[in-house]
Amino acid sequence: MNIIISLIYAPLVFLSLRYFDIQLVSIFIFLSSCIWFSFTIRKSPKESLYPILYILLSLCAYFLKDFLVLKAMPLIISAIFTIIIFISYLNKKSIILYFAKKFSKKEISKKEEEYIHKSTLFWIIISCINIYIHTQIFQSEDMSFWIFYSSFGWYFLFIGAGMIQYLHRKFIFLKALHD
Numbered sequence: 001m002n003i004i005i006s007l008i009y010a011p012l013v014f015l016s017l018r019y020f021d022i023q024l025v026s027i028f029i030f031l032s033s034c035i036w037f038s039f040t041i042r043k044s045p046k047e048s049l050y051p052i053l054y055i056l057l058s059l060c061a062y063f064l065k066d067f068l069v070l071k072a073m074p075l076i077i078s079a080i081f082t083i084i085i086f087i088s089y090l091n092k093k094s095i096i097l098y099f100a101k102k103f104s105k106k107e108i109s110k111k112e113e114e115y116i117h118k119s120t121l122f123w124i125i126i127s128c129i130n131i132y133i134h135t136q137i138f139q140s141e142d143m144s145f146w147i148f149y150s151s152f153g154w155y156f157l158f159i160g161a162g163m164i165q166y167l168h169r170k171f172i173f174l175k176a177l178h179d
Contacts (some may be wrong), residue, residue, distance in 0.1 A: 002047075002050050004038070005050070005054075006074070006150075006151070007120070007149070007151050007152055008151070009073065009074070009150065010146060010147045010150035010151045011147050011151055013025065013029075013070050013071075013144060014143060014146075016028065016112040017067060019067065022061060022062075022066065022067055022070075022122045023062050023065060025070070026062035026070070027058075028057070029054060029057075029058035029061070029068075029070070030055060030059060030062070031049045033052075033054035033055045033058060034051070034055060036050075036051040036054070037051035037055065039154050050077075051175075052074070053073075053076070053077065053080075056071055057069055057070065057072070057076070058070075070137075072138060072148065073150075074134055074150040074154075075131065075134040075137075075138050075151075076153070077131050077133060078127065078131050078134050078157065079122040079131055081127060082124065082127035082128060082130075082131055084125050085120060085123055085127055086124050088120065089117070089120040090126060092107065092117065094116060094117045094120040096116055096119065096120050096122075096123060097113060097116045097117055098116075100116050100125060105155050111177060112177075115169070115173050118170075119165060119169075121160070122165060123161070123165075125175040126157065129157065130154055130157055130158070133149060133153075133154070133157070134149070134150070137149050137150065137157065
C-alpha cells in the first residue's frame with residue numbers, strides 16, 4: 001500500500017491543487033489517510049506510521065495553507081528512511097540484514113551477515129543521495145520534475161543501486177568467498 005501511495009501522491013496533489021484550494025486538498029489527504037490508518041493499524045503499528053505522517057502533514061498544510069508542506073512529504077519520508085537505516089547500522093542490527101534473513105530461502109552465513117551489515121553503509125549513501133535530490137526538487141519550482149521524481153523517479157535510483165549491489169556481491173564478494 002505504501003508503494004501505491006508513493007506512486008500516486010505527487011501527481012494527485014498536483015492535479016488536485018489545479019482544481020481545488022489547499023485546504024480542500026488537505027482535507028482529502030487527511031480523510032484518505034485516516035481510512036488508510038484504520039486498515040494498517042489492524043495489521044501492525046509499524047505500518048501505521050506512514051498514514052500518521054500523512055495525517056500530520058495534511059493538518060499542517062490545512063492550517064498553514066501552504067503547498068510546500070505537501071511538497072515536502074517525499075523529502076520527509078526519505079529522511080526518516082535514511083535515519084532508520086543509519087540507526088540500524090549504528091546499533092549493529094542492520095535493517096537490510098533483517099529483511100535479508102526474513103526473505104532468504106537459505107541460511108545466511110556469518111561472512112554474508114558481515115557483508116550485508118557493511119553494505120548498509122552503501123545504502124546509507126544511496127539514501128543520502130536520494131535526500132539530496134529530493135531537497136533540490138523541493139527548492140525547485142519545476143513541478144514536472146517533482147512529480148516525476150517523487151512518484152517513481154527515486155525507484156530508478158534504488159533499482160540502479162540494487163543492481164550495483166547485486167553485481168558486487170556476485171562478482172566480488174562471492175568470488176572472494178569461494179577462493
